[in-house]
Amino acid sequence: MEIPRSHPRAESLRIREALKKGFEEGLVVEQGLMAHGRGEAFDYLLGEKTIPLAADAIKIAAAALLLADKPVISVNGNVAVLTPKEVVDLAEAAGAKIEVNLFYRTPQREKAIEKRLRSAGAREVLGVDPSATAELPGLESLRRKVDQKGILVADVVLVPLEDGDRTETLRRLGKTVITIDLNPLSRTAQTASVTIVDNLVRAMPLLIKEVNRLRGEKPDLLRKTVEQFDNRVNLGKCISYIAERLMHISKSTGKMSDNSNGEQ
Amino acid sequence: MEIPRSHPRAESLRIREALKKGFEEGLVVEQGLMAHGRGEAFDYLLGEKTIPLAADAIKIAAAALLLADKPVISVNGNVAVLTPKEVVDLAEAAGAKIEVNLFYRTPQREKAIEKRLRSAGAREVLGVDPSATAELPGLESLRRKVDQKGILVADVVLVPLEDGDRTETLRRLGKTVITIDLNPLSRTAQTASVTIVDNLVRAMPLLIKEVNRLRGEKPDLLRKTVEQFDNRVNLGKCISYIAERLMHISKSTGKMSDNSNGEQ
Numbered sequence: 074m075e076i077p078r079s080h081p082r083a084e085s086l087r088i089r090e091a092l093k094k095g096f097e098e099g100l101v102v103e104q105g106l107m108a109h110g111r112g113e114a115f116d117y118l119l120g121e122k123t124i125p126l127a128a129d130a131i132k133i134a135a136a137a138l139l140l141a142d143k144p145v146i147s148v149n150g151n152v153a154v155l156t157p158k159e160v161v162d163l164a165e166a167a168g169a170k171i172e173v174n175l176f177y178r179t180p181q182r183e184k185a186i187e188k189r190l191r192s193a194g195a196r197e198v199l200g201v202d203p204s205a206t207a208e209l210p211g212l213e214s215l216r217r218k219v220d221q222k223g224i225l226v227a228d229v230v231l232v233p234l235e236d237g238d239r240t241e242t243l244r245r246l247g248k249t250v251i252t253i254d255l256n257p258l259s260r261t262a263q264t265a266s267v268t269i270v271d272n273l274v275r276a277m278p279l280l281i282k283e284v285n286r287l288r289g290e291k292p293d294l295l296r297k298t299v300e301q302f303d304n305r306v307n308l309g310k311c312i313s314y315i316a317e318r319l320m321h322i323s324k325s326t327g328k329m330s331d332n333s334n335g336e337q
Numbered sequence: 338m339e340i341p342r343s344h345p346r347a348e349s350l351r352i353r354e355a356l357k358k359g360f361e362e363g364l365v366v367e368q369g370l371m372a373h374g375r376g377e378a379f380d381y382l383l384g385e386k387t388i389p390l391a392a393d394a395i396k397i398a399a400a401a402l403l404l405a406d407k408p409v410i411s412v413n414g415n416v417a418v419l420t421p422k423e424v425v426d427l428a429e430a431a432g433a434k435i436e437v438n439l440f441y442r443t444p445q446r447e448k449a450i451e452k453r454l455r456s457a458g459a460r461e462v463l464g465v466d467p468s469a470t471a472e473l474p475g476l477e478s479l480r481r482k483v484d485q486k487g488i489l490v491a492d493v494v495l496v497p498l499e500d501g502d503r504t505e506t507l508r509r510l511g512k513t514v515i516t517i518d519l520n521p522l523s524r525t526a527q528t529a530s531v532t533i534v535d536n537l538v539r540a541m542p543l544l545i546k547e548v549n550r551l552r553g554e555k556p557d558l559l560r561k562t563v564e565q566f567d568n569r570v571n572l573g574k575c576i577s578y579i580a581e582r583l584m585h586i587s588k589s590t591g592k593m594s595d596n597s598n599g600e601q
Contacts (some may be wrong), residue, residue: 111378
């Protein structure tokens with residue numbers, strides 16, 4: 074489907090089309106399409122831009138990645154479709170490994186995602202059958218299956234667009250979890266060490282830029298920056314931000330912008 | 338997939354599974370799955386219950402349906418999957434016709450949706466190929482194709498889970514449009530004559546109940562009730578409701594409830 078550039082929601086429609094294509098190609102599952110819709114709604118409430126609170130969290134996330142001994146970027150179907158190149162670039166910039174980790178795990182899906190990442194330039198992709206032989210204790214879903222060279226031994230894990238159960242498990246295992254989640258109220262957002270409340274497609278390039286910018290900094294300084302950050306406080310402010318924006322809208326015209334919600 | 342009843346999000350997961358099945362059966366499209374996700378997010382913000390403002394709008398919608406000469410219920414894939422029986426019951430209670438109307442229209446999809454509605458007890462289903470021969474002027478999408486016995490000549494149209502373009506077109510043609518949309522900011526919500534900001538699966542049974550309750554009332558009284566209603570005011574209050582709820586959350590724990598946002 075051709076989307077005219079002039080369409081007020083062109084970017085949002087382009088992303089929907091990309092996910093639909095990713096679904097047809099076997100990378101994305103039905104649940105991933107619905108999860109994307111949830112994200113879209115929260116993005117809409119944020120004004121579809123990176124708010125200063127997200128920029129703050131991105132800085133902390135970059136510092137945490139640079140401080141890590143064994144950072145890993147966890148990738149699911151939606152991430153592989155939306156930001157494959159950015160995953161590869163971030164892994165390079167931060168010296169991180171890339172690991173596929175899926176709730177709805179099948180060998181075909183893992184392989185399709187691996188292929189997409191390799192096309193984007195990835196030289197190593199962990200977690201793909203048969204290498205996901207380790208298990209995270211206390212996690213029931215197939216997300217428990219991890220690579221013993223990756224998430225199992227990682228100290229910092231970036232888990233964009235994740236599920237709450239796994240974030241909780243990773244935290245319980247003492248790992249620093251960075252997430253990118255548009256819903257500041259989700260269990261993932263609330264459980265992570267650092268939550269970037271932003272759209273993946275906007276946050277990833279900024280995160281790469283920030284890693285490159287902070288690379289020269291002294292570890293002590295980075296450590297201090299990370300220690301001063303309170304994720305719960307930042308999340309509370311994100312929720313207030315949305316609330317105030319809605320309050321403002323309800324007091325003005327009651328209308329936000331053009332949103333054709335529900336072409337079916 | 339079996340969902341344990343004890344799961345904190347069992348109802349929400351059950352609905353997701355139903356839509357996934359509807360997708361596999363050809364009733365629902367990818368865009369419908371994403372649209373459902375958007376709805377889920379707004380439902381979450383409402384507290385996943387019918388708020389009093391929605392109950393008010395349901396009463397007005399019931400009165401408008403009872404006052405109509407030619408009411409029509411427009412059905413898309415998501416509606417056919419989520420509330421087929423309720424569509425049939427409401428049509429019966431309100432003396433309304435049922436018409437299939439799709440953004441992504443194919444003969445197979447129309448027929449699958451018709452079949453679902455007939456299984457639920459519908460005796461007549463309009464808008465299915467080759468009967469959707471009329472066209473709504475000024476609408477580009479395939480939603481313009483309507484049945485000359487249905488939407489074309491209807492005075493009141495219930496369009497749950499719709500797109501903004503069509504709602505605008507129907508309004509411009511002088512029709513009363515009732516919508517059920519969880520997003521009070523959407524163009525559909527903002528353009529409709531009566532917007533029920535509620536989950537379809539909760540609102541439809543209440544709407545049926547209200548139609549049955551009001552059936553005995555004098556038309557004059559019903560007319561007065563409808564005339565006193567200001568949809569924009571009601572929508573503004575819905576937006577405030579969400580804003581206040583978020584404000585309250587941000588001031589308390591910052592945590593809303595258990596929401597596993599993003600099982601992929």
